[in-house]
Amino acid sequence: MFGRKKDEAAADDAAVENPYESTDVDEAGKKGPTPKRSEQEALNRRPLVSSDKKARKEAERKRRIESQERLRLANETGDERYMMPRDRGPQKRFARDFVDSRWMLGEFLMIIIFLFLIVSFSFSSNLVIQANITLALWLVLLVTIMDAFIMTRMLKKRLIAKFGESERGVLWYAAMRGLQFRKMRLPKPQVKRGEGPRD
Structure with missing residues (x-):
């Protein structure tokens, strides 16, 4: 009885002294070495970030395409959740609608300048016509600036009446949007000319 306990205790001591010995027996009847705990944990570890650069680049490309698609749809539909930060806010939306509901000389400025250049090159030898073209171009620029100034004064009054103040910028x-051709404005106009801003 006491001999059995001593044998079991000796077997336990041997297992502690020889941690690399396995209690498993293979088909040939031989014991294999038990792997270290650190080695076993290393085998079970998986990297949180993929080490495959190609997979990471592909994932980044997909995220970029999805972000661009959300931005495109937001600019088309007026959904401010996915717009650029510069276009967000109720006052910015009101300003866009206010500009888009009006006819602005500034939106045709690039076309007018291009036509003036064509006429100027056509009559490059006639100094009198050249002087008149230059004067006419300056007049167009002055009228454009006056139109934008009047528009911004009217917009400021509307903003104060609706929101209590006019936010900075x-x-x-609104003035920069008024200088863009209507079809090229982003976000896209959500009101027709003459409709007025949405509530």
Whole structure:
């Protein structure tokens, strides 16, 4: 009885002293070495970030395409959740609608300048016509600036009446939008000319 306990204790001591010995027996009847705990944990570890550069680049490309698609749809539909930060906010939306509901001379400015250049090259030898063309171009620029100034003053009054104040940068935002051709404006116009801003 006491001999059995001593044998079991000796077997336990041998297992502690020889941690690399396995209790498993293979088909040939031989014991194989038990792997270290650190080695076993290393085998079970998986990297949180893929080490495959190609897979990472592909994932980044997909995220970029999805972000661009959301931005495109937002610019088309007026959904501010996915717009650029510069276009977000109720006052920016009101300013866009206010500009888009009007006829602005500034949106045709690039076309007018291009036509003036063509006429100027056509009559490059006639100094009198050249002087008149230059004067006419300056007049167009002056009228464009006056039109934008009047528009921003009217917009400021509307913003104060509706929101209690005019946020910084909104008037400049509206003026720059007024210089863009209507079909090229982003976000896309959500109102027709003459409709007025949405509530």
